[in-house]
Amino acid sequence: MKKIVLLGYMGCGKSTIAQNLSKITNIPFLDLDKCIEKKANLSINEIFEKYGEIYFRKLEHEMFVELLQSDENTIIGLGGGTPCYANNHELLQSENVISIYLKASIDTLYNRLIHNKSKRPLIANMNEEEMREFIAKHLFDRSFYYNHAQHKLGVDGRTVEETVNDILEILA
Ligand SMILES: Nc1ncnc2c1ncn2[C@@H]1O[C@H](COP(=O)(O)OP(=O)(O)OP(=O)(O)O)[C@@H](O)[C@H]1O
Ligand SMILES: O=C(O)C1=C[C@@H](O)[C@@H](O)[C@H](O)C1
Numbered sequence: 001m002k003k004i005v006l007l008g009y010m011g012c013g014k015s016t017i018a019q020n021l022s023k024i025t026n027i028p029f030l031d032l033d034k035c036i037e038k039k040a041n042l043s044i045n046e047i048f049e050k051y052g053e054i055y056f057r058k059l060e061h062e063m064f065v066e067l068l069q070s071d072e073n074t075i076i077g078l079g080g081g082t083p084c085y086a087n088n089h090e091l092l093q094s095e096n097v098i099s100i101y102l103k104a105s106i107d108t109l110y111n112r113l114i115h116n117k118s119k120r121p122l123i124a125n126m127n128e129e130e131m132r133e134f135i136a137k138h139l140f141d142r143s144f145y146y147n148h149a150q151h152k153l154g155v156d157g158r159t160v161e162e163t164v165n166d167i168l169e170i171l172a
């Protein structure tokens with residue numbers, strides 16, 4: 001069964017794009033962060049606070065493998081860090097997977113995340129200057145893993161509809 005896997009940095013639009021793609025294609029969408037929250041019965045913030053990031057990464061890997069093994073066609077929106085831990089980046093190239101990196105610039109990410117950081121524990125407590133520098137360095141470190149995706153789509157200046165259409169072209 002095919003899995004359409006969307007990946008990229010926090011705020012690149014994985015959840016938003018996946019929801020819209022799901023409506024058009026009628027393929028169910030599963031958000032990895034939400035699946036982890038449901039299984040743990042805790043928010044991502046609570047998992048980080050109570051058990052730490054390493055434990056979160058373990059749950060994240062297990063849930064990613066579980067979602068890939070289901071025998072349904074699904075759209076999976078990864079967490080921002082998912083490809084960068086365990087061997088998750090290798091799973092992006094599995095046979096039944098179509099993986100798509102939603103590639104956003106530092107400016108796009110900063111402008112989106114500055115208004116929307118409270119539910120993202122890695123940046124929740126940063127001021128504006130710290131956040132810009134953090135995103136720049138972090139994106140650089142993570143790009144190696146994101147670039148294991150089979151397809152890359154630039155999302156700067158693109159509307160949700162345009163990006164969804166770009167994905168439909170990849171799937172055609
Ligand atoms: N053209 C666009 N495409 C996608 N999202 C957009 C766009 N313009 C604005 N946004 C907004 O960017 C924000 C971040 O998007 P979203 O939460 O989908 O990102 P994410 O990649 O799922 O982040 P996270 O990894 O933290 O879950 C949302 O508030 C969304 O509405
Ligand atoms: O970029 C990251 O490492 C994260 C992104 C979010 O989707 C969550 O998975 C969590 O907040 C960690």
Ligand SMILES: [Mg+2]
Nearest residue numbers: 014015033077
């Ligand atoms: Mg999301």
